[in-house]
Amino acid sequence: MKIIGIGKNYVSDKTEIKELKTGTQTIFTKPESTLVTGNKNIVYPKVTKQLAYEVELVIKIGKKGKDIEFEDAASYISEIAVGIDYTAKDVLSASRETKGPWALAKGFDGASPISNFKPVSNFQDLNNINFDLVINGEKKQVGNTSFMIYNFNEIISFVSSFMTLEPGDLIFTGTPASGTGLNVKGDHLQASIEGELLLDFKIV
Template sequence: MTTPLLWPIDQVTLPVVGRPEAFPVRRVYCVGRNYLDHIREMREGDERDDPFFFQKPADAIVADGSSVPYPPQTDDLQFEGELVVAIGAEGADIGPGDALAPVFGFAAGIDLTRRDRQRECREMARPWEAGKSFDHSAPCGPVLPADQAAWSPSGELRLSVNGEPRQHTGLNLMIWNVPEIISHLSGSYRLMPGDLIYTGTPAGVAPVRPGDRIRVDITGLPALTVAISEGDTCAPQRTA
C-alpha cells in the first residue's frame, strides 16, 4: 500500500436523523431551471427544457448551524432554497418507475450563488463554476432516511432571511419531479452511494450580506439554518 504524497483528505459527512452513522458525501449534483417561476424571474423564457445539471465540490457542503463566510470575487451572493436527495445505492440508466429505489433520504439545502459571476459566465457561454462551485456554496441539513416517510412530494418549501419570508413553493411545482431527475441524471452518470442531488429552486432569490441568517423549512424534514459571516480579509471583494 502506497503512502499518500500529500496530507489525507477528510471525508465530508452529514448527520443522519435517528442514526449514529453519518452520511458520507461523494458528489454534489445540482439541477438547473426546475421551477417555472424562477425561470421567468431570471428572464430565461418559460420553456420546459430537458433537465441539465452542474456540480459542486463535495467540500462545498456546509452543515446545519454553520457560519458561511461571504465569498470573494462577488458583490451579489444569493440564496436558492432546495430539496436535496441523498443517494444510497449504485444505479445507472434508471427508469422513472424505479428511480426512488436508490434513494437513501432527503434534506433541506441551499445553493449559494455568486449571481454576478454566473451571469458573466452565461453571457460568455462559459461553464457556471465561477458562479456556483465555490467554497461553502452548498449548505445542507441533516438527512432524513426515506424509510421514515416524513417527507412528501406534495410538501412545501419555505426560505426566510432574518425571519422574513423570501421563498415559498409547493414541491409539486417542480418541472421535473424527483424520479424524473434521478432517471435523467443516471443516464449521464453512474449514481453511487454518497451522491447528493439539489433539485432546483423556486422564485424569490435575492442577495444576502454578512450578518444575515438563512433558514430553509421543507415539510417533514429537519430545518436548515446558516449564518453569513464576514469573508476572508485576505480575499478582497470585486471592484467596479
C-alpha cells in the same frame, strides 16, 4: 461523492409544467468542497459582490445505479435534506458573456450549505413536500414539490443515463420559482421541511 444540481425546475403555475417539460434538464455539478454542514455560519466569499441564494430540497442517493428506470428511481433515494444552492451572480454573468461554464459561479467554498438529513421513509408523498426559507425573520421562499417541472424520479432517471449514481451522491433538485435574492453579511437564514426547522445559519 458527487453534488449535482438542477436549474430552472419550478413553476408558479402548474399549468405551465406540460409546456416546459421538453425532456432536456439543466444539470450542473458542484465540488464537495462547497458543502457546509452542522449549521455552521458561512463567511461571505471574497470572489463575489452578489451572493444569490436559492433554497432547495436535497436528495441523497442510497445505492449505486446506472440507466435507472423512472418507475424504480424513488428506491434510490435514501434521505432528504434542505439546502441553499448559492451562486456568485456577478461571476456567473461574466462567464455567460463568453458562453463559459457555471463552475466557478457555483463551485466556491461554502456554496452548498445543507441541513441534517431525514429518512425518505418519513415522507408519504415525494410529490407533495413543503419547504421554505426565512431570512431575518421574513419568509422569502415557499416551495412544494408538486410545482416541479421534473420530479425526483425524472431527475434521477435522466442524470443516471449520463453518469453512474453512487451511494452518498447528493442532488439539489431546484428552487421555487419566486423569492430568490441576494444575501449580505449579517443575514440569518432558516430553512424548514414540513414546518420543521433544519437549516439555521448566518452569513458572517
